Amino acid sequence: MNRNYLLFFILFVLLSGCAEKPITGSGGRIIDHPPAINRIMSAAPSNTEIIAGLGLADKLVAVDKYSKDVEGIQKDLPEIDLFYPDMESIAGLKPDIIFAAEINTNGRDETGFEFFRNLGVRIIQIPTSNSIEEIYGTIIFIAQALGAEEKGEDLVRIMKEKIKSVVQSVEVSGTEKSVYFEIAPVPNMVSFGRGTYLNELIEITGARNIFAGEKRWFTPSSEAVIRSNPDVIFVLDGKDNMTADGTAAIAELKKRPGFQTITAVRRNRIYPINGNHASRPSQNIVLTLEEMYRAVYSE
Numbered sequence: 379m380n381r382n383y384l385l386f387f388i389l390f391v392l393l394s395g396c397a398e399k400p401i402t403g404s405g406g407r408i409i410d411h412p413p414a415i416n417r418i419m420s421a422a423p424s425n426t427e428i429i430a431g432l433g434l435a436d437k438l439v440a441v442d443k444y445s446k447d448v449e450g451i452q453k454d455l456p457e458i459d460l461f462y463p464d465m466e467s468i469a470g471l472k473p474d475i476i477f478a479a480e481i482n483t484n485g486r487d488e489t490g491f492e493f494f495r496n497l498g499v500r501i502i503q504i505p506t507s508n509s510i511e512e513i514y515g516t517i518i519f520i521a522q523a524l525g526a527e528e529k530g531e532d533l534v535r536i537m538k539e540k541i542k543s544v545v546q547s548v549e550v551s552g553t554e555k556s557v558y559f560e561i562a563p564v565p566n567m568v569s570f571g572r573g574t575y576l577n578e579l580i581e582i583t584g585a586r587n588i589f590a591g592e593k594r595w596f597t598p599s600s601e602a603v604i605r606s607n608p609d610v611i612f613v614l615d616g617k618d619n620m621t622a623d624g625t626a627a628i629a630e631l632k633k634r635p636g637f638q639t640i641t642a643v644r645r646n647r648i649y650p651i652n653g654n655h656a657s658r659p660s661q662n663i664v665l666t667l668e669e670m671y672r673a674v675y676s677e
Contacts, residue, residue: 416474417471417475418434419475424504424659426442427448427661428521428661430449430451431517431662432520432533440456442457474499475499476502477504508594512659517533536661548584554586555585556606557586557612557670557674560613563631567597569595570592572591572593573593574594575659579663600635603637604636608642610649611648612649612651612670614656624649625650628648647673649669
């Protein structure tokens, strides 16, 4: 995961034609279903992953720079600026529809793409999904907006089957483990509590988030982590800010004052979790779930 996008992600979560039938998105906005969409632009990696998961990556004509590593998309697609898109370049690409996200507003009331609405381009702002159920809703909404309802339903069904498989495995897997998941390291540590899909994923594995009593995204203290004494620690594994297997992040954590007393550190139970899968609310969160499950029960 690109380091700059990780920083955007952390900042964001902390601040946190001819019409057929209307479609309502998870944000409550209603759009008309166009007869056909052949040119799609996506300005957020999670949306790009969903579009690719629907088998429509070949219709993408431009994406944001952080979507370039999404599996299935062309690597030479033009890039969209997250906050200040180049209107002339985008107009030249003639998109039928643009999928934006809350992060694209950059503190404004609207995204930088509203200009194109006057040109007849459909602009759809996808709200950030904070729960697994909301991710299901976003997938269905994007699928409906693109005329791919059945593919969307299939994608959600596959997710539910994989989650069910983990739940069934947990039922015979033994005792509960406590988990600390570090989104960002010192000096500005970030973790999360209830009200996040990552907390839900931890609970599905049968483990317990040591900060489940907190709300959403927050900054914990080192003392709170040490006092909670987690059995397992997860860190984000990103391509540009640490080695491919996350060893740099793990080595740094082990050296922190007082952390040597933590059970997870003493037993060497610190695991890197793919940063893209964990930070993008798309169908790929089930890959994070499977990573977590394997780590929790690795003994």
